[in-house]
Amino acid sequence: MGEGTRALSAIAEESIDLMTDPIERIATAAVPTPAGHYVQGTAWRDLVFVSGQLGPRPDGTHTSGEPFETQVRQALANLLAILAEAGCGPDRVLRVTAYLVGVENWPHFNRIYAEVFGDAKPARTVVPVPALNHGYLVEIEAIAARPA
Numbered sequence: 001m002g003e004g005t006r007a008l009s010a011i012a013e014e015s016i017d018l019m020t021d022p023i024e025r026i027a028t029a030a031v032p033t034p035a036g037h038y039v040q041g042t043a044w045r046d047l048v049f050v051s052g053q054l055g056p057r058p059d060g061t062h063t064s065g066e067p068f069e070t071q072v073r074q075a076l077a078n079l080l081a082i083l084a085e086a087g088c089g090p091d092r093v094l095r096v097t098a099y100l101v102g103v104e105n106w107p108h109f110n111r112i113y114a115e116v117f118g119d120a121k122p123a124r125t126v127v128p129v130p131a132l133n134h135g136y137l138v139e140i141e142a143i144a145a146r147p148a
């Protein structure tokens with residue numbers, strides 16, 4: 001087999017792997033099981049996708065009636081617990097999207113977020129929205145790369 005044929009064969013094998021590598025469901029008991037038609041997170045190869053996290057406590061009770069800071073801390077704790085289940089710390093997060101009710105909450109959100117993420121500074125987008133499920137003021141999702 002010549003060099004060109006070997007290279008083509010390697011590309012074909014990699015393409016088949018790309019199509020057949022399984023998608024894993026990530027689930028941890030540290031975060032309530034989603035009530036809707038979705039999972040806490042998925043992983044494919046080294047990529048991890050965490051569903052939008054609201055701020056329910058592990059026992060399922062909601063923090064939505066509580067101060068903004070409580071909601072943000074719980075949503076971040078939920079996000080990090082799911083990432084940890086997938087083998088990722090905050091330093092492995094590539095991108096975060098946060099949905100905030102009330103753009104005036106941005107500075108509070110940013111302060112708490114900076115405390116929690118520390119030296120890790122993933123790409124991030126904050127999207128102001130009119131309302132979230134269960135009356136929450138924040139929902140946070142992330143994409144991460146787990147170590148090989």
Ligand SMILES: CC(=[NH2+])C(=O)[O-]
Pocket residue numbers: 036038051052053054133
């Ligand atoms: C809360 C949430 N992640 C959903 O999809 O409804």
